[in-house]
Amino acid sequence: MEPQFWHDIWTERKIGFHRSDIHPMLQNHWHSLGCEGLDVLVPLSGKTLDMRWLASEGHQVTGIELDQRAVDEFFEEWQCQPAVDARVDGLADHHSGNIHLLVGDFFGFQPEARFEAFYDRAALIAMPEAMRPDYLRKLASLVVEGGVGMLITFEYPDGEMDGPPFPVRRPELDAQNWFRVEQLERQEVIGYYTHLQEAGVTSLVETAYRLERTAEPAA
Ligand SMILES: C[S@@+](CC[C@H](N)C(=O)[O-])C[C@H]1O[C@@H](n2cnc3c(N)ncnc32)[C@H](O)[C@@H]1O
Numbered sequence: 383m384e385p386q387f388w389h390d391i392w393t394e395r396k397i398g399f400h401r402s403d404i405h406p407m408l409q410n411h412w413h414s415l416g417c418e419g420l421d422v423l424v425p426l427s428g429k430t431l432d433m434r435w436l437a438s439e440g441h442q443v444t445g446i447e448l449d450q451r452a453v454d455e456f457f458e459e460w461q462c463q464p465a466v467d468a469r470v471d472g473l474a475d476h477h478s479g480n481i482h483l484l485v486g487d488f489f490g491f492q493p494e495a496r497f498e499a500f501y502d503r504a505a506l507i508a509m510p511e512a513m514r515p516d517y518l519r520k521l522a523s524l525v526v527e528g529g530v531g532m533l534i535t536f537e538y539p540d541g542e543m544d545g546p547p548f549p550v551r552r553p554e555l556d557a558q559n560w561f562r563v564e565q566l567e568r569q570e571v572i573g574y575y576t577h578l579q580e581a582g583v584t585s586l587v588e589t590a591y592r593l594e595r596t597a598e599p600a601a
Contacts, residue, residue: 416530417441429452515558562596
């Protein structure tokens with residue numbers, strides 16, 4: 383999707399993806415991943431409360447978000463006034479406590495060091511199929527070999543709605559070489575996502591996976 387698509391989403395407040403709770407699959411499985419104390423990358427972060435939970439669990443959290451309003455609302459709702467620093471990659475670092483939210487394009491993010499942990503909820507599935515390999519390649523470039531993360535996907539019957547969110551199924555995940563994939567939990571959740579039910583989706587399966595960054599392919 384073009385950046386303007388997402389700016390319009392925030393302008394028109396079509397943010398049904400934003401949850402008012404901590405994602406239960408994050409709470410259920412995060413501690414089984416083996417990333418205690420590691421810095422966590424949160425691509426396409428929106429203003430998710432999951433970042434506050436990760437920070438409260440002792441992680442340094444770095445979210446990347448295109449839209450300034452999402453970042454402003456995150457800190458307002460947290461009742462924190464962030465400091466703001468310009469970065470050399472052009473993203474604007476808004477930070478308070480152990481949370482850094484960088485405003486700008488994920489594809490332009492150039493950190494000083496790679497991350498050992500990440501959390502992708504509604505980031506991969508926000509991308510149309512043609513963009514997903516580029517997204518996974520970029521994510522892989524930001525994660526050290528052996529780094530681990532959680533990915534949460536949606537699946538719904540083809541043709542029931544135009545994404546985002548887009549359905550992402552296990553064979554697509556198995557076809558990429560950057561991450562080893564292991565399923566953690568799978569649930570029918572259409573009852574929770576009423577905005578998708580209203581859009582015509584009859585079945586919505588949410589799946590949490592553990593992803594582990596594989597070794598770099600030999601040159
Ligand atoms: C579906 S929302 C998910 C937000 C969050 N992960 C959550 O669970 O609530 C996708 C978010 O990614 C942001 N976004 C889309 N493309 C982006 C990009 N290229 N770089 C950074 N953020 C992006 C959008 O503005 C939107 O807030």
